[in-house]
Amino acid sequence: MTSLLPGPGPTSVGERLDPRHRRPLVLVAVLGGAAAALSTLLVCLAAGVVGWFLADAGAHGTPRDGLRVGALGWLLAHGSGIHVSGVTVTVVPLGLTALAAWAVWRVGHRVGDSVSGHGPDADRIADGERDWTVASATAAFAGGYVAVAMITLRLAETPQTAPSVARVLAWCLLLCLTSGLVSIAVGSGRAAIWAAMLPPSARAAGATCLRVLGAYLAVAAVAFLVALVTDFGTAVNVMSRLHTDAGDTTVYTALTASVTPNAVLFSASYLLGPGFTVGAGTLVSPTLVQLGPLPMFPLLAALPDSGPTPVWTVYLLALAPLVAAVAAARSQHRNPTLRWEEGLLRGCAGGVAAGVLLALLTTVAGGAVGPGRLRAVGPDSFDVLVHAVTAFGIGGLVGGLVMTWWQRRTARRATGDGALDSDA
Template sequence: MSSLLTSPTRSAAELQAELRHRRPLALVATLGGAWAALATLVVCLAIGVVGWFLTDSGAYGAPRDALRAGATGWLMAHGSGLHVRGVPVTVVPLGLTLVCAWALWRVGHKVGDSISGHGPDADRIADGERDLTVPLAALLFAIGYAVSAIVVASVAGTAATGLDVGRVGLWATLLSAGVGGAGIAVGSGRAAIWLTGVPATLRAGAAACRAVLLAWLAVSAAVLVVSLVVDASTAANILSQLHTDAGASTLYSLLTASVLPNATLFAGSYLLGPGFTVGAGTLVSPSAVVIGPLPMFPLLAALPGSGATPGWAPWLMVLAPLSAALGVARVQRRFPTPRWEDGAVRGLAGGVTAGLAYGVLAALAGGAVGPGRMADVGPLVGEATLRAVVGFGVGGLVAGLAMTWWQRRRFLADADADAGDAATS
C-alpha cells in the first residue's frame, strides 16, 4: 500500500483503479454472497406479492402469506422441497435454479474483479508461488450465500410447509461455491492464468464436453417445443377447464417456465430411449407409452397418447450420436490436430463426460409432485445415463476421427505447398 502512495509516476485515475481492485477481500466476498442471494430472493418475493394481488385481488390471505409463498419458491429452487397438506413435493424448479446460478455468476465475477489486486501477480504465480485468493474468496462467498439461504428457510418455514433446511444449506453451498467460485476465478483473472498450464488436449476435451451437452439440450428443447406446438389446442383446453383469468394464467405461465428445464431433461431421456415416468406404473418412451390419469397442467399436453408408438419413434435415438458428432466437430474446428490419438481422445472423452453430466442433470429433474402415484415422476436416470455415455461417446469418437482425417489432409496439403514454394525459391 505504501508503494501506491509514494509512487510519483501514477496518476490519480490509476491509483483509484488499482485501489478498486484491492478492496477488502473478506468483506467483499462475504457481502457478495449475501447480495447474490438477496437479488433473486427479492424478485421471488415481488412475484409472490404480485401473484397474490392477481388472484382475486388479494381477497384471500395476507401480504405476509404472499411473501412466504415467494420465499418458498426461492427455497424450492435450492432443493428445500415442500409439504402441501401433508403431501411432499420434492421436485426442484430448475428454471428458477438457473436464474439463481446466473445471479451467482454475475455477482461472483464482480467480486473477482474487486479483489483481483490481492495476492501475487501473474509472473509470481507462474513461478509457482501459492495463491489462495480465489479459494478464500469462494469460501467466504459461499458462506455468505448459504447463511442467507438458511436464515430465509428458518424464517419462511413452518410445520405445515416442512421445508428441509439441511438440503437448502447443502444446495446453496454447492451452487454458490461452484458457480460463484467460477465467476470469482474468471473475474479475478486467475482462471486465464491457470488455463495456460492446462494441456491443449484436456482443454479441447472439456470444450467438447460442453459443446456436446449444449447440443443435446438444444435438441431436447426443440423436440419439446415441437410437441407443445403440435398439441397447443390441448394445452389451451386445459387452461379453459381450469377457468383461469388473466392473473391466474400469468401465474401458470411463470410456473410452467420454472420447470421448462426439467421438461427438457425429460425429453432428452425420451430421445435416448429409456424415457421417463409421470407417475408410478407409467412410462413414456419411443417404444411404449403407458399413461394414467394426470393432473391439469398445461405442460403435460406435450405427452404422447397412450398405446402403440409410431414406427419412426425409435429412430429418434439416432439423434444422440448425431448431436455429439456435431458438437465435437464444431470444437475440433477450433482446436485442429493432425494426430489420430488426440482426435480420438478429445471426441471420446468429451462425449463420455457429457453423458455423465447429463445423467447428473437428469437426476435433479425428477421428484415427487403430488400424492400417491405422482410421487414418482422423472427420467429413468440409470439407463438414460448409460445410453447417453454410449451414444455421446460413439458419436464423439467418430466425429473426432473424421475431423482428424480431414484436418490431416489439410495439414499435408499445406506442407506440400510450403515444400513446393521452398523448392522454387
C-alpha cells in the same frame, strides 16, 4: 480480471496495486454472496405479492401471505421441498434455479475482479506458490449466501410447509461451489492461469464437452417445443378446464415456465432411449409409452399417447450420437489438430464428459409432485448416464476422427502429399 496475466512489468504491477482490485477480501465476498441471494429472492418476493393480488385482487389473505409464497418458491428453487396440504413436493423448478445460478455468476465475477490483486502474481503461481484467494473468496461468498438462505427459511417456514434445512444448505453450497467458484476464478484471472497450465488436449476436450452438451440440450428443447405445439390444443383445454381468470392464468403460466427446463431434461432422456416416468408404474420412451391418470398440467400435453409407439420414433435414438459427432467436429474445427490420437481423445473424452454432466443434470430434474404414485416423476439418472456416455462418447469419437481426416486432407493438399507422413 486480467491483472494477473503476464504482461509488461509496470502495467501489471500498476494493475495489482490498483485499490479497486485489492478491496477487503472477506468483506467483499460475504457481501457479494448476500447480494447474489437477495437479488433473486427479491424477484420471487415481488412475484409472490403480484401473484397474490392477481389471484383474487387481494380479497383473501394479506400481502404477507404473498411474500411467504414467494420466499417458499425461492427456497423450492434451492431444493427445500415443501408440504402442500400434507403432500410432499420435492421437484426443483430449475428455471428459478438457473436464474439463481446466473445471479451467482454475475456477482461472483465482480467479486473476483474486486479481490484479484490479493495473493501471488501469475509468475509465482506458475512456480507453484499456493494461492488461496479463490478458495477464501468462495468460502466467504458461500457464507453470505447461506446466511440469507437460513434467515429466509426461518421467516418463511411454517409447521405445515416444513421446508428442509439440510436440502437448502446443500443446494446453496452447490451453487456457490460451482457457479460461484468458477465465476470468482474467472473474474480474478486465476482461471486463465490454471487453464494455461493444462495440456492443450484437456482444454480442447473441455470445449468439446460443453459444445456437445449445449447442442444436445438445444435439440431436446426443440423436440419438446415441437411436441407441445403439435398438441397445443390439449394444453389450452387443460387451462380452460381449470376455470382460471386472466390473473390466475398469468400466475399459472409463470409457474409453468419455471419448470420448463425440467421438461427439456425429460425430453433429453426420452431422445436418449431410457425415457422418464410420470408416476410409479409408468414409462415414456421412444419404444414404449405407458401412462396412467395424469394431473391437469399444460406441459403434459407434450406427452405421446399411451400405447404402441410409431415405427419412426425408434430412429430418434440416432439423434444423440449424431448431435455429438457434429458438435465434436465443429469444436475441433475451431481448434484444429492433425494427429489422429489427438482428434480421438478430444472427441471421445469430451463426449463422455458431456454424458456425465447430462446425467448429473437429470438427477435434479424430477422428484415428487403429488401423492401416491406421483411421488416418482422423472428420468432414471443411472440409465441416462449409461446411454449418454455411450452415445456421446461414440458420436464424439466419430466426429473427432472425421474432422481430423478432413483437416489432414486439407493440409496435405496445401503442403504436398508427403508432408504428413511423419504424423501418420
